Amino acid sequence: GQSLExxxxxxxxxxxxxxxxxxxxxxxxYGLSWYQQHDGGAPTFLSYNALDGLEETGRFSSFLSxxxxxxxxxxxxxxxxDSASYFCAVRVGTGGFKTIFGAGTRLFVKA
Amino acid sequence: NAGVTQTPKFRVLKTGQSMTxxxxxxxxxxxxxxxxxxxxxxxRLIHYSVGEGTTAKGEVPDGYNxxxxxxxxFLLGLESxxxxxxxxxxxxxxxxxxxxxxFFGEGSRLTVL
Numbered sequence: 001g002q003s004l005e006x007x008x009x010x011x012x013x014x015x016x017x018x019x020x021x022x023x024x025x026x027x028x029x030y031g032l033s034w035y036q037q038h039d040g041g042a043p044t045f046l047s048y049n050a051l052d053g054l055e056e057t058g059r060f061s062s063f064l065s066x067x068x069x070x071x072x073x074x075x076x077x078x079x080x081x082d083s084a085s086y087f088c089a090v091r092v093g094t095g096g097f098k099t100i101f102g103a104g105t106r107l108f109v110k111a
Numbered sequence: 112n113a114g115v116t117q118t119p120k121f122r123v124l125k126t127g128q129s130m131t132x133x134x135x136x137x138x139x140x141x142x143x144x145x146x147x148x149x150x151x152x153x154x155r156l157i158h159y160s161v162g163e164g165t166t167a168k169g170e171v172p173d174g175y176n177x178x179x180x181x182x183x184x185f186l187l188g189l190e191s192x193x194x195x196x197x198x199x200x201x202x203x204x205x206x207x208x209x210x211x212x213x214f215f216g217e218g219s220r221l222t223v224l
Contacts, residue, residue: 042217048210091211096161103153
């Protein structure tokens, strides 16, 4: 089966930088994704890493190390609106892909 | 631009009743998924489909059945609802290639009494 580990909660102040780590154990790994979910809303896609290294999209960056089965999401210049849950998810499969989610990290941004 | 549409948005059932959740997508996506989300447990995959007429079990398939008779629709059925199936259900779709970005519906909140 698959398992993903990420911290349950992170707190940071507005304007700061925060890193949310994710480790995974899986077979048939294709890539690691990150999703954001605000309370009462649906998850929305943030980023995807299939290869080792850093991907940058605006204030958000995501990193993957396939050899370490590890990735992280980096959020810079934190804003109050970034308060949400963040999920790492692995894309796995043989003959058809499925996406398995971690339990999520609740980010609280304080003024 | 409807994207992924789930019906109904809310439903209250009594134990033992049956119901079907409908997911419809207008993006011509091959892959469709049903997840449930419970507090503190993230999204857990129930069943998924990689194409019309095909379905597969996910992490928590017991108590649920699915059908994908048309490419744009993915139905999730509860034959005999139990209180443990009280949850928020999300449908998602994606293409096989690329980043596999999942496009989610707004969710369906189901309460089983």
